[in-house]
Amino acid sequence: MSKPGTEENPLRVAIVGAGPTGFYSAEQLFKDRRYHVLVDMYERLPTPFGLVRYGVAPDHQKIKSVTKLFDRVAQRPEFRFFGYVEIGTDVTVDDLRRHYHQIIFTTGAQTDRNLNIPGEDLEGSYAATDFVAWYNGHPDFRDCEFDLSVETASVIGVGNVAVDVVRILSRTPEELARTDIADYALEALRHSKIREVYMLGRRGPAQAAFTTPEIKELGELEDAVVWAPPEEATLDPLSEESLAESADRATARKVEVIQSYSQEIPETTKTRRIILRFLVSPVEFIGDEHGHLQQIRLVHNELYKTDAGTLRPRATDREEIIPSGIAFRSIGYTGVPIYGVPFKSSWGVILNRDGRVIDPDTQEPLTGLYTAGWIKRGASGVIGTNKPDAAETIEAMLDDLEAGRTLEPDDPSPEGAEALVAARKPTYFSYADWLRLDEIEVKRGEEQGRPRVKFTDVHEMLAALEKEAA
Ligand code: NAP
Numbered sequence: 001m002s003k004p005g006t007e008e009n010p011l012r013v014a015i016v017g018a019g020p021t022g023f024y025s026a027e028q029l030f031k032d033r034r035y036h037v038l039v040d041m042y043e044r045l046p047t048p049f050g051l052v053r054y055g056v057a058p059d060h061q062k063i064k065s066v067t068k069l070f071d072r073v074a075q076r077p078e079f080r081f082f083g084y085v086e087i088g089t090d091v092t093v094d095d096l097r098r099h100y101h102q103i104i105f106t107t108g109a110q111t112d113r114n115l116n117i118p119g120e121d122l123e124g125s126y127a128a129t130d131f132v133a134w135y136n137g138h139p140d141f142r143d144c145e146f147d148l149s150v151e152t153a154s155v156i157g158v159g160n161v162a163v164d165v166v167r168i169l170s171r172t173p174e175e176l177a178r179t180d181i182a183d184y185a186l187e188a189l190r191h192s193k194i195r196e197v198y199m200l201g202r203r204g205p206a207q208a209a210f211t212t213p214e215i216k217e218l219g220e221l222e223d224a225v226v227w228a229p230p231e232e233a234t235l236d237p238l239s240e241e242s243l244a245e246s247a248d249r250a251t252a253r254k255v256e257v258i259q260s261y262s263q264e265i266p267e268t269t270k271t272r273r274i275i276l277r278f279l280v281s282p283v284e285f286i287g288d289e290h291g292h293l294q295q296i297r298l299v300h301n302e303l304y305k306t307d308a309g310t311l312r313p314r315a316t317d318r319e320e321i322i323p324s325g326i327a328f329r330s331i332g333y334t335g336v337p338i339y340g341v342p343f344k345s346s347w348g349v350i351l352n353r354d355g356r357v358i359d360p361d362t363q364e365p366l367t368g369l370y371t372a373g374w375i376k377r378g379a380s381g382v383i384g385t386n387k388p389d390a391a392e393t394i395e396a397m398l399d400d401l402e403a404g405r406t407l408e409p410d411d412p413s414p415e416g417a418e419a420l421v422a423a424r425k426p427t428y429f430s431y432a433d434w435l436r437l438d439e440i441e442v443k444r445g446e447e448q449g450r451p452r453v454k455f456t457d458v459h460e461m462l463a464a465l466e467k468e469a470a
Pocket of ligand 1: 203
């Protein structure tokens with residue numbers, strides 16, 4: 001048999017995970033005209049696009065337009081989508097080995113990190129990742145309940161996810177009603193009593209992970225004012241020095257925006273307050289007699305310079321207690337292992353070198369297994385960052401193909417893989433199914449002046465497709 005990649009013997013690739021990196025990987029594979037490649041994309045959920053659908057905030061529709069590119073990739077005849085098929089359970093990695101020459105894992109970072117402080121498990125303490133998935137209509141999170149009947153909320157962490165959560169908590173129902181937020185979340189937020197939201201950063205303004213447009217947008221909400229205590233918005237001498245040395249304009253601009261919030265708040269009719277805090281770390285969540293979060297004990301930090309030159313936080317002996325009936329920890333996403341794929345737990349990523357999955361015993365690449373995106377490098381960067389990341393992995397794959405290092409599947413025929421999926425998960429969703437669901441969602445949205453009204457339940461999705469087909 002000739003080397004795969006020809007018309008007669010196409011290179012068969014399985015992509016596991018239909019988020020942005022999965023699509024960027026497929027696009028990159030199709031771009032290389034030297035090889036004939038057939039791609040099957042597997043996704044645990046019925047619908048494609050991963051964090052673009054279930055992570056990007058509903059009031060950031062422009063970012064979601066990247067799906068037009070993914071749609072173009074999916075329309076190619078060499079592409080198939082198997083939605084609602086979980087690799088590791090419905091179909092195993094060994095099953096895939098029997099049908100594909102190469103397998104790429106692009107499953108992203110699906111879960112949250114813990115603070116490891118007392119009281120973290122109290123009622124009212126949640127992971128931001130759960131809240132984000134809930135308001136975005138992720139089928140696994142639609143039944144979550146968040147008690148929004150309290151007045152004060154806290155978000156721990158100062159990354160862009162924290163800003164998203166603060167914004168969604170601080171927007172009016174009218175603002176939210178123009179988005180594709182899940183219907184049940186819109187209803188719950190309509191009755192929210194939250195009027196004060198703290199965002200808590202453990203380092204100073206110059207080290208905040210959020211980006212300038214995101215923090216600026218908080219100041220533009222219809223019914224919320226933003227305030228930062230002047231003593232925390234002012235840079236400490238180490239940050240001042242490091243910023244001057246680095247001549248980092250982007251960070252200097254971000255600090256300016258933060259400091260613009262530290263002026264006295266002019267008289268306003270706005271009813272909600274966002275309070276940006278810096279150099280504080282939660283050390284205890286304090287509950288009431290019913291085990292419900294009521295307050296957070298904070299320690300004030302100071303910064304010190306590490307040998308590597310970065311500024312890290314160190315606790316002082318100054319403490320403070322703030323009211324907080326609900327808290328969302330937003331301190332980064334982490335990956336989830338896939339059965340049969342080596343995992344580096346301490347980093348929450350698949351064990352890999354430049355995208356090649358590595359055998360933990362020999363430290364040598366495992367033939368045919370690759371990874372890209374957040375599950376390869378951790379949860380960092382914007383959606384577009386995953387494009388060059390995917391390109392690096394695809395380059396490694398094509399180098400290996402050239403060198404004759406691929407799996408040797410028993411049955412690389414497209415029919416063989418399809419039969420396997422149909423046997424294991426007869427209710428799988430094709431891309432054509434998704435396009436029909438998409439059309440229905442958008443149509444339901446038009447009726448309400450919204451971008452779409454999402455299906456949030458797999459049974460509802462199946463029923464809608466059946467109704468259409470009938
Ligand atoms: P992130 O950017 O890594 O931010 C995590 C935040 O958590 C940082 O402020 C970090 O502080 C803090 N943190 C970590 N451990 C902590 C602890 N033990 N106690 C207190 N604070 C702690 O992560 P993210 O916000 O989850 O975002 C993930 C990625 O998605 C980022 O690249 C982000 O830019 C991107 N994203 C982009 C958008 C957008 O473009 N609009 C929206 C959402 C997400 P330290 O810096 O001190 O570690």
